[in-house]
Amino acid sequence: MTPAWAGLVRNLAVLTDFYTSPPPLEPVKVRSLYLDRRGPTLTLRLDLPGFPDRPRPEWEQNGCDTFQCQLQFLAVDDFKLRGWNPPVTGSLDVEPREERRVLVLLGADGTRLTFSSSDSLTVGKMSAYRAAPDGMDHGRHYYVGKVDQMRYSVLPDPGEKTFYGRV
Template identity: 40%
Template sequence: MDKYQAARSTTITIANWADLVRNSAYLKALYTSIPKLDAIIVRSIHLNHFGPSLTLRIDLPEFPQNPPAPWVEAALDRFQCQLEFIAVENLELTGWIPGGQTALELGTRNSNKIHARMNSGEFHLSFTAADSILVGHMSAFKVQSDQSDSGPHQFLGRLDSKKFSEIPPPYEKTFYEHI
């Protein structure tokens, strides 16, 4: 048994990841049923030593059932958000290629920690974090023919929608370091 299988065997899977999201009201307003994290597209991984925290920018596998009218009018077809994990420990990352599809498995190890794990081909990400997730920078966009998220995005948040019309470059700290 390798170390990834050993870590998985001591973890109890979390039935609904949205139960760990502190600000889940935004997701619950958009989704009648919040999708599982079994086929997400990982667009970026941001590490911040001030937390220490880890932020994943992902596309959820389903478009919201209750999207805002402008999203419907613009015929947008993908939903993207950032998930921020705090008090990150035991981080392992290998073989990541942006834009790859994978599953994010979340489980509990004790009363106040979660274990997160992703494996897909050569890609592996695992870490332990506090059992509280923030969701932010929610947007919708029309996927490009190359499956990229380049191009216009319509952001849900008022500040994001005033400041950004597409995904900003990685050095934009207000986008990648603050949810």
């Protein structure tokens, strides 16, 4: 069964290349968020629960154990954030609303994020990596996209708008 959020992803094929069925967004580790007033757009960088069941050979050869991606929401409205101290692990719920909108809620210990957006989600900037002993993601990343492979081997600085603002 495909989780409800995956049914809203306009480019779902990029995930189904690696997952027989996209995982639920619980528990999900949200690493960063990027707000762009143009759009307005919100991009979450997160670790999906469960490593892909169809990983690339290089991921297995290099001991990767975590799959990370960005999930982008368009036409964001009613944005509220309290207690942001990333990374944040919790449940990311995407609930359909009227007029092709969704309500998004992230509930985690000490953090609360809510907003509404268009019901058309986009997944991008996918990578696999081996989580550090402290759970951080600062090591080598193996990106799916060809341009990302050429440009990045580790996460870029937070000010890199072409990475964090575009999926």
